Amino acid sequence: MSRRVITKILTTIIAIFAIILTFIITDPVHAGALVVTFIDVGQGDTALLQCDGRAMLIDAGPNAAAKTVVAFLTEKGVAAFDYVVGTHPHEDHIGGLDAVINYAGSIGEVWMPYTQTHTRTFEDVLDAVESRKLTVTQPPVGKTYPLGDSTITILGPIGQNYAELNNYSIVLRVDHGGNSFIFTGDAENLSEDEMLRAGSPLNGDVLKVGHHGSSTATSDAFLIKVDPTYAVISCGKGNQYGHPDAETVNKLEVARVTILRTDLDGSVVITSDKGKLSVAQDTKR
Numbered sequence: 001m002s003r004r005v006i007t008k009i010l011t012t013i014i015a016i017f018a019i020i021l022t023f024i025i026t027d028p029v030h031a032g033a034l035v036v037t038f039i040d041v042g043q044g045d046t047a048l049l050q051c052d053g054r055a056m057l058i059d060a061g062p063n064a065a066a067k068t069v070v071a072f073l074t075e076k077g078v079a080a081f082d083y084v085v086g087t088h089p090h091e092d093h094i095g096g097l098d099a100v101i102n103y104a105g106s107i108g109e110v111w112m113p114y115t116q117t118h119t120r121t122f123e124d125v126l127d128a129v130e131s132r133k134l135t136v137t138q139p140p141v142g143k144t145y146p147l148g149d150s151t152i153t154i155l156g157p158i159g160q161n162y163a164e165l166n167n168y169s170i171v172l173r174v175d176h177g178g179n180s181f182i183f184t185g186d187a188e189n190l191s192e193d194e195m196l197r198a199g200s201p202l203n204g205d206v207l208k209v210g211h212h213g214s215s216t217a218t219s220d221a222f223l224i225k226v227d228p229t230y231a232v233i234s235c236g237k238g239n240q241y242g243h244p245d246a247e248t249v250n251k252l253e254v255a256r257v258t259i260l261r262t263d264l265d266g267s268v269v270i271t272s273d274k275g276k277l278s279v280a281q282d283t284k285r
């Protein structure tokens with residue numbers, strides 16, 4: 001082999017290694033980052049959390065978005081979940097959950113609040129859970145769980161009986177280095193007040209705004225306590241509920257919170273490298 005050929009082969013090998021190394025370094029999922037994607041599911045909620053090769057899904061959008069959510073997970077190569085959460089049994093949160101449970105390669109725990117509705121959607125989720133030989137549990141308030149290098153802490157619901165299904169929403173915080181995310185589901189003012197009175201650790205850099213920005217959530221006291229830098233509102237373009245409420249948007253603007261909306265921005269990706277947070281949009285969806 002001539003020296004020229006050897007040099008060419010060596011150069012090629014080095015180039016390939018450089019590409020692989022660049023991929024490993026810049027791929028946040030590999031770099032110990034926490035990547036949170038608020039998938040645009042129209043009117044509904046879905047958040048995918050990825051940290052150190054671990055994954056968690058909080059809600060799965062409405063029935064109409066089941067294909068979108070599964071396609072997104074497939075594209076990201078995410079099939080194993082430590083936790084799959086249905087914050088509360090409303091269709092815009094658990095509609096796609098049966099499809100995700102059936103699609104998943106493995107699921108550690110399925111979390112839902114101990115409450116029921118008599119809808120086909122809810123039955124479909126329970127059937128999927130049963131067919132995968134899983135059980136549904138409600139994680140107790142105050143308990144912490146690992147997600148790679150992140151820590152999940154359960155904040156709500158504090159009560160056991162509510163007139164409004166939204167208040168059964170599982171509320172949790174996720175800490176990653178110095179960054180924290182608060183996920184509220186559709187928890188309304190009543191649940192917010194209970195967490196405030198309990199002295200729950202509500203401070204967060206990112207707030208998934210409760211109930212799609214409806215006026216029934218995000219009380220002044222709650223917003224002051226969370227004091228977020230970013231507020232994510234997950235809702236459908238021109239939705240029939242008028243979400244988000246103009247008053248809520250105004251409240252966030254006055255508090256100088258950066259608002260990210262799935263109806264306007266598409267899927268929103270927030271990455272924590274433990275120190276800083278970076279935001280990206282994924283308008284493809």
Ligand SMILES: [Zn+2]
Binds near residue numbers: 044045090092093186
């Ligand atoms: Zn909802």
Ligand SMILES: [Zn+2]
Binds near residue numbers: 090165186
């Ligand atoms: Zn709801």
